[in-house]
Amino acid sequence: MxxxxxxxxxxLIGGSLALCVKxxxxxxxxxxxxxxREQARLAKMxxxxxxxxxxxxxxxEHADLxxxxxxxxxxxxxxxxxxxxxxxxxxxxxxxxxxxxQIVNQSNLLKERGIAxxxxxxxxxxxxxxxxxxKSILFENxxxxxxxxxxxxxxxxxxxxxxLAGTKAKFLIMTPEEHDYLTGVISxxxxxxxxxxxxxxxxxxxxxxxxxxLAAGGFRDVTRIASSSPEMWRDILLHNKAVLLHLFTDxxxxxxxxxxxxxxxxxxxxxxxxxxxxxFRDELPKKQRGAIPAFYDLFVDVPDYPGVISExxxxxxxxxISITNIRILETxxxxxxxxVISFQTDEDRERANTCIHLNTSYxxxx
Ligand SMILES: NC(=O)c1ccc[n+]([C@@H]2O[C@H](COP(=O)([O-])OP(=O)(O)OC[C@H]3O[C@@H](n4cnc5c(N)ncnc54)[C@H](O)[C@@H]3O)[C@@H](O)[C@H]2O)c1
Ligand SMILES: O=C(O)C(=O)C[C@]1(C(=O)O)C=C[C@@H](O)C=C1
Numbered sequence: 001m002x003x004x005x006x007x008x009x010x011x012l013i014g015g016s017l018a019l020c021v022k023x024x025x026x027x028x029x030x031x032x033x034x035x036x037r038e039q040a041r042l043a044k045m046x047x048x049x050x051x052x053x054x055x056x057x058x059x060x061e062h063a064d065l066x067x068x069x070x071x072x073x074x075x076x077x078x079x080x081x082x083x084x085x086x087x088x089x090x091x092x093x094x095x096x097x098x099x100x101x102q103i104v105n106q107s108n109l110l111k112e113r114g115i116a117x118x119x120x121x122x123x124x125x126x127x128x129x130x131x132x133x134x135k136s137i138l139f140e141n142x143x144x145x146x147x148x149x150x151x152x153x154x155x156x157x158x159x160x161x162x163x164l165a166g167t168k169a170k171f172l173i174m175t176p177e178e179h180d181y182l183t184g185v186i187s188x189x190x191x192x193x194x195x196x197x198x199x200x201x202x203x204x205x206x207x208x209x210x211x212x213x214l215a216a217g218g219f220r221d222v223t224r225i226a227s228s229s230p231e232m233w234r235d236i237l238l239h240n241k242a243v244l245l246h247l248f249t250d251x252x253x254x255x256x257x258x259x260x261x262x263x264x265x266x267x268x269x270x271x272x273x274x275x276x277x278x279x280f281r282d283e284l285p286k287k288q289r290g291a292i293p294a295f296y297d298l299f300v301d302v303p304d305y306p307g308v309i310s311e312x313x314x315x316x317x318x319x320x321i322s323i324t325n326i327r328i329l330e331t332x333x334x335x336x337x338x339x340v341i342s343f344q345t346d347e348d349r350e351r352a353n354t355c356i357h358l359n360t361s362y363x364x365x366x
Contacts, residue, residue: 001025001027001028001162001163002025002027002028003025003028003029003064003065004028004029004031004062004063004064004065005018005021005025005028005029005030005031005063005064005065005066005067005163006031006032006033006053006059006060006063006065006066006067007030007031007032007033007049007066007067007069008032008033008034008056008059008066008067008068008069008070008078009033009034009068009069009070009071009074010032010033010034010039010040010042010043010048010049010069010131011034011039011069011070011129011130011131011133011134012125012126012128012129012130012131012133012134012138013069013096013122013125013134013138014032014034014067014069014070014096014131014134015043015046015048015130015131015133015134016134016135016136016138016139017067017069017096017122017164017167018030018032018043018048018049018134019048019134019135019136019166020136020138020139020164020166020167020168021065021067021163021164021166022048022166023136023166024165024166025163025166029050029051030048030049030050030051031049031050031051031052031053031059031063032044032048032049032051032052032053032059033052033053033055033056033059034131039130039131040052042130042131042132043131043134046131046132046134048131048134056078056081056082056085057081057085057086060082060085060087060091061085061086061087061088062088063087063088063091064088064090064091064092065091065092065093065094065160065163066082066091066092066093066094067094067095067096067120068093068094068095068096068097069095069096069097070097071097071229071231071232071234071235072097072098072099072102072103072232072235072236072239073235073238073239074235075095075097075103075106076102076103076106079093079103079106079107079109079110079117080106080109082110082115083109083110083112083113083115087113087115089114089115091115091116092116092118092156092159092160092163093107093110093115093116093117093118094117094118094119094120094146094160095119095120096120096121096122097119097121098121098183098187098188098232098236099179099180099183099235099236099239099240100119100121100145100147100176100179100180101176101177101179101180101239102239103119103176103239104117104119104147104149104176105176107119111149111151116152116153116156118146118147118148118152118156118157118160119146119147119148119176119179120144120145120146120147120160120164121144121145121147121179121183122138122139122142122144122145122167122169123142123143123144123145123169123183123187124138124139124142124169125138126138126228127224127225127226127227127228129228129229129232136166137168138167139167139168139169140167140168140169141168141169141170142167142169142170143169143170143171143172144164144167144169144170144171144172145171145172145173145174145179146160146161146171146172146173147173147174147175147176147179148173157173180239180240180243181243183240184240184243184244184247185247188236188237188240188243188244189244189247189248189251190225191225191226191228191233191236192237192244193251194222194223194224194225194226195223195226195233197219197222197223197226198223198226201215201219257273258270258273261273296342296343296344296345296346296348296349297340297341297342297343297349297366298340298341298342298343298349298352298353298356298364298365298366299339299340299364299365299366300312300339300340300341300356300362300363300364301339301362301363301364301365302339302362308339309326309339311360312326312339312341312356312360313326315355315356315359315360316341316352316355316356319351319352319355321343321348321351321352321355322343322344322348323341323342323343323348323352324342324343324344325340325341325342326339326340326341326342327339327340349366353366
């Protein structure tokens with residue numbers, strides 16, 4: 001599609017959306033704005049955007065699509081500003097915020113002017129922030145939730161999906177309330193738990209100096225997201241307060257339940273507790289994750305010795321399995337295994353997995 005796309009907030013998500021729109025719509029002109037001028041300058045330098053707008057008003061005036069990718073409290077303020085700004089009558093405005101109800105409520109002022117606002121949330125991301133972390137593949141295979149209100153025409157919804165087709169995400173339509181409940185359960189509350197575990201470890205480290213050095217595999221896996229942007233998460237919590245307070249009560253019951261099992265040394269119940277969690281966790285759809293390994297990646301836990309890459313690639317070549325990339329991770333943090341092999345299809349990855357199991361004793365994970 002041709003047109004002018006204005007992106008407000010040029011961080012991880014705004015930058016990634018800009019790349020996705022440009023990949024799909026080569027003739028589109030992407031204008032960006034960020035309060036942090038350095039982020040805007042970097043976005044232009046990295047050719048993630050074509051031009052920088054001096055103000056939100058000047059960027060929005062001639063835009064066909066406006067995407068807001070700022071922390072959610074800022075998004076509310078920006079919607080208030082846009083409601084007073086000169087806009088093209090056909091413009092579509094959307095956002096990428098992690099909460100929806102308060103943002104959609106705030107868009108009422110635009111609705112009164114007959115301007116279309118469609119709440120959006122690409123359900124993939126990272127603990128990294130800033131435009132330098134932006135990637136065009138960030139949302140591949142992830143869900144992209146849209147929360148159109150009743151007055152939004154089908155045509156406007158389709159047009160937004162068309163603009164965002166380069167994300168290669170799967171669109172899901174739901175109400176803002178449903179969105180906030182679901183994300184409260186699977187994203188926002190887990191974030192609080194991750195941060196609380198880090199706080200607990202930090203407190204213990206005051207008397208137990210070895211805690212930071214020993215905080216390895218499991219602790220790092222479960223707390224990776226605690227390294228995310230504090231501003232972003234402060235805003236998410238403030239927006240989704242009601243859902244989260246309800247989940248705190250649930251969680252406290254949950255902790256009490258396992259605490260009681262331990263208190264009474266009920267081994268059978270403890271076993272069942274972990275077995276049930278393992279079953280549900282193991283059955284989560286693997287292909288629907290976001291970007292972190294967004295390709296068909298296979299992780300192979302190999303000893304770090306010269307020649308290991310050619311050993312594995314030789315085994316795969318022998319079976320005529322094509323690989324698109326093979327590399328050694330410099331760190332073992334967050335993902336098991338140091339050798340990452342990328343494939344074009346899930347089928348190739350499955351074949352490779354079987355082949356490595358048959359020919360080596362290395363552990364693999366997908
Ligand atoms: N990080 C994730 O995993 C993720 C995933 C999906 C959605 N989101 C949502 O996307 C939004 C952006 O998150 P991010 O990860 O890109 O954060 P980020 O910190 O990488 O980028 C946010 C950018 O917004 C800019 N900004 C802040 N206030 C502004 C304002 N008033 N006007 C213009 N620019 C402003 C900041 O300077 C920053 O560059 C948030 O609402 C977040 O909830 C995040
Ligand atoms: O992978 C991560 O680092 C994330 O936390 C991404 C994550 C999530 O909870 O899944 C975080 C918030 C966004 O709203 C969407 C995605």
